Each structure stands twice: as structure tokens, then as C-alpha cells.
Amino acid sequence: MAAPIRSGFALLNRVLRSDSLSTQRSAIQRSVLTPAFTASEYSKNLSTSSLQKEEKIKLPITLYGGTGNYASALYTAAKKSKVLDQVESEVFDLMEASKNSPNFSQFLKDLSVPADTRIKAINEICGAAKFSDITKNFLAVVAENGRLNYLESIVNKFKQLTMADKGIVKAIVITVIPLPPQEEKELKETLQEVIGQGKKVEVEQKIDPSILGGIMVEFEQKLFDMSIRTRAKQMERYLREPADFDAL
Numbered sequence: 001m002a003a004p005i006r007s008g009f010a011l012l013n014r015v016l017r018s019d020s021l022s023t024q025r026s027a028i029q030r031s032v033l034t035p036a037f038t039a040s041e042y043s044k045n046l047s048t049s050s051l052q053k054e055e056k057i058k059l060p061i062t063l064y065g066g067t068g069n070y071a072s073a074l075y076t077a078a079k080k081s082k083v084l085d086q087v088e089s090e091v092f093d094l095m096e097a098s099k100n101s102p103n104f105s106q107f108l109k110d111l112s113v114p115a116d117t118r119i120k121a122i123n124e125i126c127g128a129a130k131f132s133d134i135t136k137n138f139l140a141v142v143a144e145n146g147r148l149n150y151l152e153s154i155v156n157k158f159k160q161l162t163m164a165d166k167g168i169v170k171a172i173v174i175t176v177i178p179l180p181p182q183e184e185k186e187l188k189e190t191l192q193e194v195i196g197q198g199k200k201v202e203v204e205q206k207i208d209p210s211i212l213g214g215i216m217v218e219f220e221q222k223l224f225d226m227s228i229r230t231r232a233k234q235m236e237r238y239l240r241e242p243a244d245f246d247a248l
Helices: 001-016 039-046 065-080 083-099 102-109 116-131 133-144 148-165 182-196 228-240
Strands: 167-177 200-207 214-217 222-229
Touching: 039 214, 065 083, 065 148, 083 102, 083 116, 083 148, 083 222, 102 148, 102 167, 116 133, 148 167, 167 182, 182 200, 182 214, 214 228, 222 228
Parallel strands: 167 200
Antiparallel strands: 167 214, 214 222
């Protein structure tokens, strides 16, 4: 099993280091939900009267889909109010609490709960936890629009923004078995070269037996897929194509 991983790892290193890297990257665009209103309206709902409206906040990375819009709006509002670290801590604490409380987790996923009940519950939670106005307003908007069941995805994307704000790039490495320490080190060094100075790479390994072998690496909204599963599908498509004997 280690041989296919090593082979895929070596090939991945060559691709990442190649001069034509930009032409071999494919953007990952996942639209998870269709939002009820636009990103600019999210920002308006999350803003407070103390915000400087003329201040322009540039997102460190571009996110896609409805959950990306929510996360971007939260980042923009928190950044404008200079409470990004506090908001980050609050929403992460909330998600950790949901993991430890089956009842709360079920509440977030239950679409049958009336909007006014959702908002009331969220306001009570925010008040008891002494959350900032930005976090409180954000959760109220999410609850009002019936998107609490997407909260984990929104917070995960918000984390991508806060990490990028700190100059940290998260790379997710997917293999059938854990990547050996030396190969992980080499991959991290390669990614660091690709990303350049001023940023720090953080590698997260994930195990997925369904890829059959090889390696997949996802970072900065891009995906390098060198898994055996993908190669097998490509081969299957090739074999299904009719042979052109005239070209021989």
C-alpha cells in the first residue's frame, strides 16, 4: 500500500514544482445552498451603527456558495469592528458546544423549529455566553433565514478566512493510510515553495479508503487529484471510447 502512495507523492511534488503549475490547478466551486439574499445584504444585517461604512475590507481568499457568502459577511463585519479574534473564539466555542450536546446539535439541524423560536433560543444562548454583538447578529441572521443546519459549514469557511488573515494556508492531504512523517515534511516544504514567503502552510491528513490509493491534496480552493480511483475512472472512460482504426 505504501508504494502507490509514494509514487503519487513523487508525481505530486513534480507537478507542484513545475513551471506550468497554474495551468494544472482546478478551482473547487461547491455551491452548498442558495442564500435568501446577497452577500451585501448579509453585511448590512451583520453591521452595527458603530462601523465605519467607508472602510473597505478585502477578503484574504475568495469563497464560493451560500455558506461562503455568510462566512465572508461575518469576516467583513468582525474585521471592520476590530473584533475578529473574539468572534473567531466565540463561533468556535459554539460549534464545540454543539459537538458535546446532542440536544443542541439536533436543534441546529431541525428545520421544523419555527423562526421565532430559533431566534429566541439563539438570543438566549448569546446572552448567557456574553457573545459580542457581531456574533449575536450573525447567528440571528442565520437563524432567521433557516440556515442553522449549515452553521458548521459556514464556521469552517470562516475559519479558512481567519487562517488566511493570519497568513496560514491549510492543506488537506487525503490518502488511504497515514502519510509517513518524512513524506509529509517533503510535501509541506513543496507547498511552502509554491505558496511563497509571507504565508505558513499547515497540513491536515485525512484517511479515505475510497480513493483506493495515491494521494489528493486540497489547498487555497484548488485540488490536486492523483488518486487511483480517479485514474481508474479516467481509464474506464478511455476504454469505453470507440477505437479509431483509421488513425492507426
